[in-house]
Amino acid sequence: MSAPRPSTIFLAAITALVAVLLYSPLFVPIVSSFFTISHGNVDWSSPTLSTYVALAGNHEILAALRTTLIVGLCTVVLSVVSGTLLALYYHGRRFGRSYLQFIIFLPFLMPPIISGLALLIFFREIGLERSLLTVVIGHTVFVLAIVYRTVLMRLQSMSRTLVEASYDLGATGWQTFWRIILPNLSSAMVGGAILAFALSFDETMITILVTGTQSTLPVRLWAMMRLGFSPDINALVALILMFTVLLCVLAARFLIPRQMATERT
Amino acid sequence: MNQNIDLLTLRSVSKSYGTVPVLHDIDLSIRDGEFLTVLGPSGSGKTTVLRLIGGLEPLTAGEIRLDGQDISRMPINKRPFNTVFQDYALFPHMTVSGNVGYGLSVRHIKRKEIASRVSQALELVQLGRFAERFPAQLSGGQRQRVALARALICQPRLILLDEPLAALDLELRRQMQEFLKSIQREIKTTFLFVTHDQEEAIGMADRICVMQAGHIRQLGTPHELYYKPNCEFVARFFGENNLVAGKLGPVQGEQRPIETALGRLVCSICDQPHLKTAPDGVSAFAAFRPEALHLADAKDGANRFSGTITDLAFAGSSTVATIMAGANDAAQRLRLRMPSRIDGSALKSGEMVSLCFAPHEGHLVLA
Structure with a gap:
């Protein structure tokens, strides 16, 4: 192979610089969470797991974690069911489909504070008390676009002849849906669900605005920050970060197109 | 089974997509038990004829009769025809036997009977050993045979084949031509085969229907079309x-x-x-x-x-x-x-x- 061209070297250098500048801060809290912190400084000579132990004993944090999981699961169920239905509608029907798509994407593209405020005003107007229900509704409105898009893309890549073949072989519309369409969408639905969960897990702005007395993990973290930087925060950030990364890797596994069962050949 | 009886008749059938006409006033009779090939260049409307018969598209005008009964409005899943699609359209999430048995299982036939009919159909297409494989694990020719087994297991009155050999290489295509012909003789079912390949048509068909620009130009035996073309198009198209x-x-x-x-x-x-x-x-x-x-x-x-x-x-x-x-x-x-x-x-x-x-x-x- 010939020597790399100057343009290649230049591009590589820029890429490396951007990667280091943008992403290295993410690793600092993870690394430092495993060391003792005294007087606000990390003591790199004394590794410890004490912050994690303290975190496990913190009832407020554990309660927030429970709330986050409940909200996440409810959001996933709601957004996967409605996102799939909306994608099916968009794929199969004409009436109002471009407006529908616009409305679905709007809350995802708007600044969260605007979405959050709009929801807050709406809930007040219809007299809905702020609670976990309003948080779940807020999250669903926000993450719906992701599930919808994921499922729609799979639908559009599915060969139309699969559905035709099913009818041709005597199946009814209902049988075709359950036995052909849904199984071919399932991995996209799982991938969309994981992404939806990851988004819900991290969502802060809308949650702060529409939640009642219970706080989710990121909201709890926000509250802790106001009282000053403590070692717990490091550990908590590290945990949330690692969990989110794990979810994204999982989601990618389900969403990257693959030929069914080729790996078994 | 009588080759002199018409199984299916198309009468003044027309089809337009929006304002674009693709078929003009087609009349065609398909005889019971024959191997009829619809031959034409791309854009001639040959695939549309097949999709209209299969019920995948509605007619714009005219009627389709099966045994003398008008079936133009019959929904696709009620028609006693099955299609072998150009891309095979095998269900990727089902095994070979799942695919082949699909037409029976959606009709709520007992598992035991499905299993025995599936293995019969797979024997017929010489794929008995591959029952538990997934479509992605098969070669092009094998997928083709699965698609055929899946179409014939419901014992349709007519099997519609939409350029099923187009994706195969030359040698395999020759083998599949002989194979299709021998299967057709064995199960004695009417085949309607669409192709743009005149050699394929001559080799397999009992009768050939030549189409061009949405019209049927000539219908006859391969011999008639070869030696007595009735118009310049057929004369030039054939060899x-x-x-x-x-x-x-x-x-x-x-x-x-x-x-x-x-x-x-x-x-x-x-x-x-x-x-x-x-x-x-x-x-x-x-x-x-x-x-x-x-x-x-x-x-x-x-x-x-x-x-x-x-x-x-x-x-x-x-x-x-x-x-x-x-x-x-x-x-x-x-x-x-x-x-x-x-x-x-x-x-x-x-x-x-x-x-x-x-x-x-x-x-x-x-x-």
Whole structure:
């Protein structure tokens, strides 16, 4: 192979610089969470797991974690069911489909504070008390676009002849849906669900605005920050970060197109 | 099973997509038990015919009758036909036996019966060993056979095949042609086979329906289409016919002359009443096959003309000579096919030769 061209070297250098500048801060809290912190400084000579132990004993944090999981699961169920239905509608029907798509994407593209405020005003107007229900509704409105898009893309890549073949072989519309369409969408639905969960897990702005007395993990973290930087925060950030990364890797596994069962050949 | 009974009849069927017409007033009868091939270039509407019969598209006008009953409005899943799709459309999340058994299981047939009929169908297409594989684990030819087994397991009255061999390579395509034909003989079901490949059509069909631009141009046996094309399109589409334009002369019994740039050519009009009734002076073509053209010897009288050999192409068992015949300003490019000889051709490029064809091997086509 010939020597790399100057343009290649230049591009590589820029890429490396951007990667280091943008992403290295993410690793600092993870690394430092495993060391003792005294007087606000990390003591790199004394590794410890004490912050994690303290975190496990913190009832407020554990309660927030429970709330986050409940909200996440409810959001996933709601957004996967409605996102799939909306994608099916968009794929199969004409009436109002471009407006529908616009409305679905709007809350995802708007600044969260605007979405959050709009929801807050709406809930007040219809007299809905702020609670976990309003948080779940807020999250669903926000993450719906992701599930919808994921499922729609799979639908559009599915060969139309699969559905035709099913009818041709005597199946009814209902049988075709359950036995052909849904199984071919399932991995996209799982991938969309994981992404939806990851988004819900991290969502802060809308949650702060529409939640009642219970706080989710990121909201709890926000509250802790106001009282000053403590070692717990490091550990908590590290945990949330690692969990989110794990979810994204999982989601990618389900969403990257693959030929069914080729790996078994 | 009687090849003289019509199974399915299309009457004045038209189809448009929006304002774009794709089929114009098609009439077609499919006989019970026959292997009918619909042949045409892409865009001729041949696949649309198949999709209309299968119920995948609604008709714009006309009707489709099965055993005399109008089925134009019958939903696709009630029609007793099954389709082998061009891309096979195998369900990727089901095994081979799941795919083949699908048509039975959606009809709530008992598991045990499904299992035995699936294994029968897989034996028929010689895929017994592959029952538990997934489509992605099969080769193109195997997928093709799964699609066929899946279509025939429901015992349809008619199997519709939409260019099923297009994706296969040449050798495999030959094998599959023989295979399809033998299956068709074995299960005695009517096949409607769509293709753009005339060799495939000639090799497999009992009858061929030639389509062009949304019209049926000719319907007949491969032999009829090959030797008695009824229009210029069919004559040109089928193989390498020699066509020489001219004006018809007066009928002489079962023959009729045509005045061309190569002189007067006499051709057979046997069994073709429309050629007998066409008025004198009408534009037409003399059509004759490359294998009908031969070097003239002293005793040949009719249809004799001379030309210059411009090219000789060896093609294994035969050699094809390209010849420019007639006067320079109206030279006709003709092909002559002759058996190859081990000591080389007696002809050389650039040589002047005298050529002729027998009147009964020549044919007329109205322009």
